[in-house]
Amino acid sequence: MSTPDTTEPMIVFDGVEKRFGSNVVLKDLHFTVAPGEHVTLIGPSGSGKTTILRLLMTLEQCNEGTISVGGRYLSHEMRGGKLGPPREKYLRDVRKHIGMVFQQFNLFPNMTVRGNLIEGPTRVLGLSRDEANGRAEELLDLVGLKEKIDAHPTQLSGGQQQRVAIARALAMRPDVLLLDEVTSALDPELVAGVLKLLQDIGDTTDITILCVTHEMGFARDFSHRVMMFDGGRVLEDAPPAKLFTDPDHQRTRDFLHAVLNH
Amino acid sequence: MPLWDWNYAFEILPDLLWALVTTIEITLLGSVVALLLGLVFAVLRRLHIPVLDQVLWAFIEVVRSTPLLVQVFFLFFVLPQFGVTLSAFVVGVVGLGVHYATYTSEVYRAGIDAIPKGQWEACTALSLPRLRIWTGVILPQAVPRVLPALGNYVISMFKEVPLLLAIGVVEVVNEARELGSLTFRYTEPYTIAGLLFLLLSYPASMLVRRLERRRVHA
């Protein structure tokens, strides 16, 4: 797997700090992600990995520093040559280019599978119902659930729900896709299918993907880069071949040892 | 004529406060009826005694689904025909008490239903007598946790007392009406009456809410 060229970064974290009350979750964080790059974030729980995805989805706001996606600030809004707090309208515009798949799927139970898939495209992107439907069918075909289009989310298994959630995120044609422990809530026998689907999506699209996972095998095959987090900082940032076989830090070695022997 | 006459307001205040005492008396006596009778209803229904169970169910449904005012009229006009003549005050206490007993019985029931099955089984394992199970184990656990909900019903009863003016009970609003009819000034009496209710029931409901929160977090 070759690393895509890194001329103009897709994601930039510049001196980001995030606190919850007095608890500092991320400290002076700097990193960039290139367009089309697949980056996996690993590390012990509470190390701030999920917070990074939530900051990118604007579910949280950072306390210090700036975050930008596709050259536009996400944490701030440029108004009259000055950086200020972002307004909802501006955020919505930047957000359109970012999709997220959640650990607990978060499908809308008041809509069918079809409803979940066309909601964003019709209401946010302004697609016609026909276009959105076409897109929905195509994506359900991709995730292998074409026959479930008129089912209710509650009628689906966890694995099926997560496939629908992946399709829902893709229906927005995002530039950046955030995967937040997408297999953690699934029964073990369903995990492989979902990971295979993600691998296919990674191989066939040029979406920039940030992924938090405990599936180290998947991280190794899927990622161009793996970032090891500890205590709100990037401890180590390397291609998977290097990080998984010959990490620089003892802390990384201990973590991998603990996870792989779990 | 000014919209609001302070002198007049202060002049009528003592009479209104005096009538408020009657309102509070009816509320408290009615609460005693509602809290005790409701508990009896709840326990009786839990025992599932044939016929009595259905009769109680029907009684509770009828009382819950029909206006308190009609029930008060019923007690006031129908009972005397069967030789039972109650004063308006007593009709108020009984009417309010029985009406709200059908509500409190549901509250008690929810509290009783929430006691884990293991508690009943432990009672059986200890061969506790029936009465002791209720008084020693079930109710001491069930009642405290429903106190806030019961408190809310007491506050509701307080606010419903004024409809007893329809049978001539001189509570706050009736007093306000009479004061108003003497002077043709209704603004002050009714406004003060409203404020008196707010003054008592708002702090009371705050208290209940605090109790509720303590329970939830406990």
Added chain:
Amino acid sequence: MENLPQIVGVLSDGLPETVIATLGGVLLTIILSIVAGLLLLSSSRTVRGVTRVYVEGFRGTSEVVQLFWIYFVLPVLVGFQLLPLFAGIVVLGLNHGAYGAEIVRGAVRSVPRAQYEGAIALSLSPAQRMRRVILPQAVVEMLPPFNNLFIQLLKSSAILALITVPEVTRQAREVLIPNFGADTLLIFGVTFVIYLVLAALITLVMRLLERMASARLGRRPSRAARAAARAAGPTGTEGVAV
């Protein structure tokens, strides 16, 4: 018993007023509940504060006082008198709307945070999030307590008798008691039946709505929710802390 036809006739004459008062009150209650309920969730302190004053003001005072105030005091202040039935509907709506606001607020807050996040991740606007995702789910939670609230409202409509609205209760008290003094049991028996039937109709409609709303969420209507609503105190949302 020979007076039964007349008694039923006189009480039926009051039926339109009772039904209009109840339906009007329910309509106003729904509107006020949703508006005030959402305002209680506003991010602005001022908006929340003003709405609180409405909610606590109406929940904290007696409905009879509210009725007399609007019927007897308001005309002095504004210079014109409301029709009794109209004044009654306004009070029924304002009073029960204050209770309903808490129901709406509680139901909206009970929708899991994850649903908001899912909606944000799809870039839905705040209004779209509320209308398309949150409210449809919250409605299911609201229906059982609203069923109780509407029956309360039906029962409250009897106090309109106190301001001369010729509804069922006033017909019984003012027309029948003076004329058929020997048949009091029959008079109030029939009156009870009328209210029971109306209450049953409300429950029927609400159950139907409940079933429809649940089906949209792919759920069955929850018995537990209904039992909880029944046991809940008059504040509605908190219920019994079990």
